[in-house]
Amino acid sequence: MTKTYPKIRIRNLSKSFGSNHVLRNINMDVMEGTSFVIIGGSGSGKSVLLRCILGLMTPDSGTIEIDGKNIFELPYSEQAEKLQEMGMLFQNSALFDSLPIWENVAFALLNGHRKNQPRISRARARERANRVLELVGLDADNIGDLYPSELSGGMQKRVGLARAIASKPEIIFFDEPTTGLDPIMGAIIDNLIVDCVKKLGSTTIAITHDMASAQRIGDQVAMLYKGELIWQGEAGELMQSENPYVHQFTHGLYAGPIKMEMKV
Numbered sequence: 171m172t173k174t175y176p177k178i179r180i181r182n183l184s185k186s187f188g189s190n191h192v193l194r195n196i197n198m199d200v201m202e203g204t205s206f207v208i209i210g211g212s213g214s215g216k217s218v219l220l221r222c223i224l225g226l227m228t229p230d231s232g233t234i235e236i237d238g239k240n241i242f243e244l245p246y247s248e249q250a251e252k253l254q255e256m257g258m259l260f261q262n263s264a265l266f267d268s269l270p271i272w273e274n275v276a277f278a279l280l281n282g283h284r285k286n287q288p289r290i291s292r293a294r295a296r297e298r299a300n301r302v303l304e305l306v307g308l309d310a311d312n313i314g315d316l317y318p319s320e321l322s323g324g325m326q327k328r329v330g331l332a333r334a335i336a337s338k339p340e341i342i343f344f345d346e347p348t349t350g351l352d353p354i355m356g357a358i359i360d361n362l363i364v365d366c367v368k369k370l371g372s373t374t375i376a377i378t379h380d381m382a383s384a385q386r387i388g389d390q391v392a393m394l395y396k397g398e399l400i401w402q403g404e405a406g407e408l409m410q411s412e413n414p415y416v417h418q419f420t421h422g423l424y425a426g427p428i429k430m431e432m433k434v
């Protein structure tokens with residue numbers, strides 16, 4: 171059930187690199203148990219925003235509260251703890267090539283130091299990895315001992331999703347979850363994301379260029395343009411938005427207020 175207080179609350183967040191003002195006064199609330207999708211063109215600041223929320227980059231000004239606490243005011247140890255409590259599915263799946271699939275999935279369970287959770291044995295970690303692999307539609311008996319390079323891109327993405335959810339994180343980030351997948355595999359991954367996240371009750375933030383994906387996985391969608399959040403609304407309203415920037419971007423139109431810089 172959707173709850174009514176922000177799990178993540180961002181106020182007046184700005185970040186520049188020299189004269190490049192990448193984030194300009196961002197305000198955003200992500201309610202607990204909901205899925206928030208950020209769309210926007212190349213270079214609009216999506217990754218920088220994500221890195222700030224993850225605590226991997228310090229903004230110039232503004233606050234990011236998680237569960238009501240400004241993450242930049244937490245002692246380093248607590249900041250690191252918060253980071254460990256989050257799940258992340260990277261664009262390229264970012265699996266460890268030298269570890270078998272099951273250990274990739276169980277990585278946080280075997281190596282993390284989550285608060286109030288004892289380290290678990292390899293046998294128990296493997297059981298948990300097997301269960302999560304089945305949850306994302308992979309046969310743990312067949313692929314658990316294989317290495318990432320032996321799987322297709324779609325299977326690697328499923329493994330990445332399994333790893334992101336294995337420790338039942340309260341917050342999960344998805345960075346371009348469907349990039350590089352064919353449209354059907356993209357839809358399958360999106361549906362798995364929605365199913366898994368619903369089961370866990372996690373709060374999620376995703377960044378994507380894929381409008382179909384944004385609508386499938388998002389409750390709320392926001393568009394970043396030149397570092398500003400220029401539109402925010404229900405995912406169902408996205409394609410009908412009359413905001414000319416959103417309309418041009420979501421419909422992939424050449425003509426409109428967004429002028430592509432051909433030289434970067």
Ligand SMILES: Nc1ncnc2c1ncn2[C@@H]1O[C@H](COP(=O)(O)OP(=O)(O)OP(=O)(O)O)[C@@H](O)[C@H]1O
Pocket residue numbers: 187190192210211212213214215216217218219
């Ligand atoms: N560490 C950094 N140092 C200097 N500039 C940076 C740094 N990280 C990002 N930028 C700049 O910030 C701007 C936004 O980059 P960002 O990676 O957030 O874009 P994006 O919206 O994620 O783009 P894409 O969709 O292409 O991944 C770019 O102009 C980029 O050059």
